[in-house]
Amino acid sequence: MSLPRWQSNSTASPGGWGQGWDRFVAVWASLNLIWVAFDITYLPLRTFWLQRNLYPIPSVPLVVPLTVIPDLTPLVDPIKGIEPHRETQAYIEQFRRLDAALLALPAGQRPQAAQVALLNRQVQLTVQMVDSNPFQASGATGTLEKIKNRLRQRADLDSARQASGLLLSPDWIQARGWNSERRFWNDQILPLVATNYWRSIDENGRPTDHFWRIDLLLFQSVFGLDILLRLIRMRRRLPGLSWGDALLRRWSDLPLLLPFWRWLRLMPVLERLQTSGLVNFEPLRAVVSRGVVALLAVELFEVLSLQILDGTQGLIRSRRWPQRLRALRSHQSVASRDERALVELVRIWAPLLLSRVAPRLAPELQGLLGYSLRQSLDRTVVPPPLRQLQPLLQVESGISRQLAGGMVESLLELARSTGNRLGRRDDVQLDLLQRFIDRFWDELAAALESGSALERSQELLCALIDGAKGTYLSQINRAGIEALIQELDQLITAPGQQTAPGQQAAPSQSKPLNRPEPPATPAP
Secondary structure: OOOOHHHOOOOOOOOOHHHHHHHHHHHHHHHHHHHHHHHHHHOOOHHHHHHOEEOOOOOOOOOEEOOOOOOOHHHHHHHHOEEEOHHHHHHHHHHHHHHHHHOOOOOOOOOOHHHHHHHHHHHHHHHHHHHHOHHHOOOOHHHHHHHHHHHHHHHOOOOHHHHHHHHOOHHHHHHHOHHHHHHHHHHHHHHHHHOOEEEOEOOOOOEOOOHHHHHHHHHHHHHHHHHHHHHHHHHHHOOOOOHHHHHHHOHHHHHHOOOOOHHHHHHHHHHHHHHOOOOOOHHHHHHHHHHHHHHHHHHHHHHHHHHHHHHHHHHHOOOOHHHHHHOOOHHHHOOOHHHOHHHHHHHHHHHHHHHHHHHHOHHHHHHHHHHHHHHHHHHHOOOHHHHHOHHHHHHHHHHHHHHHHHHHHHHHHHHHHHHHHHHOOOHHHHHHHHHHHHHHHHHHHHHHHHOOHHHHHHHHHHHHHHHHHHHHHHHHHHHOHHHHHHHHHHHHOOOOOOOOOOOOOOOOOOOOOOOOOOOOOOOO
């Protein structure tokens, strides 16, 4: 039983600087894959990277701050062409001025005229934001809905516009105090407003994205050099291979150079990690392939089995059996006398069976024939009253052994001489043997044509195959593929079948016990 692939010897990478280069490229490709995944998910997760807060349950105001993660938005936003939205940015700046003006207001005191003007301005900006929906450009309309819902819940009103006017009214500020109100705005409203952004458009009418420049300079240049080195290494190993054929053999590296569909780089990255020896993905591949086999094995085997059985039934139901048997004759099935394969096969096997195999069966044949003769003598020659005499039985046994030995020796001598004669090449003998075989096919075909044996045989064979369809295939369904997989696991992991990784199993030198060596027989 062979070992699992991940336990056998893996293909070694080129030694020296080649192995170091392969490992460096594997690590560099892994970093590029992480960078590609970050780029693909940056826009959907920009709110997380900006606030660095995790909300485990969306419907519950439970926040897990992740301040250990640095703020990457100032570095990545310019790459993506992201700028602060003017309307929402003006809203935040206006609130900062309002907050600075109301911080000096004592608790329970009504805001002054200047402060009331700032409150009214903030209400106007809130109503304008609700009406114009500046979040639509960034595809974050749901954020505006969150803002409106929180304003309605805070003021216990059905309209977000009326709720903003009530929350920013002088009477509300005087009754509740600004310290508690500013906490609501700073914690629940302004962080949502700050997530809005505006993305510029390039000359092609698409959103600005400079990711390809970093990808080209830092990663794809290294990948191109690595692919070139692999092609050179392949052509040194196979001098007759052209550059085009070598490039086609490395087709799996193409996603590393594509500026689109960058998620396809997962395949060449995994391949480099596997071949460099840094990571072994073979157990994972085995588990995945096992799942696929568990889903498709039974259906695939049923289809193949039905095709084979239906094809066999079609051959059995054919009415051309006699014609096909006659076509086996020498003058129809071969092109010349030298190609009489069946005759040559008989000429080779007949001496082998008669002169070498049959003599070794002499003890068994003598025992079988002696027992048969003794039974015949005991029933026909010796009367029943004399069967109890021991000397007479011994004489009978000796006569049986002598007769059996003489008969077997005569038959074996005849078989040996016949085999020796058949072993010699004789054209007349070959012609006679060929006539016998041709006559056999003719007589068999005639027997099938004249009687009802052909139709009855076809019916019986087709019935057997129909029974196999109904029982064997249904047993496969009932047994299930999981039992087969478990049996395969037991065979692979059986004690004494495993070999340490990196070592090959030594060939067995032991011989089966209690098995005598056959005696040497001279060649005929």
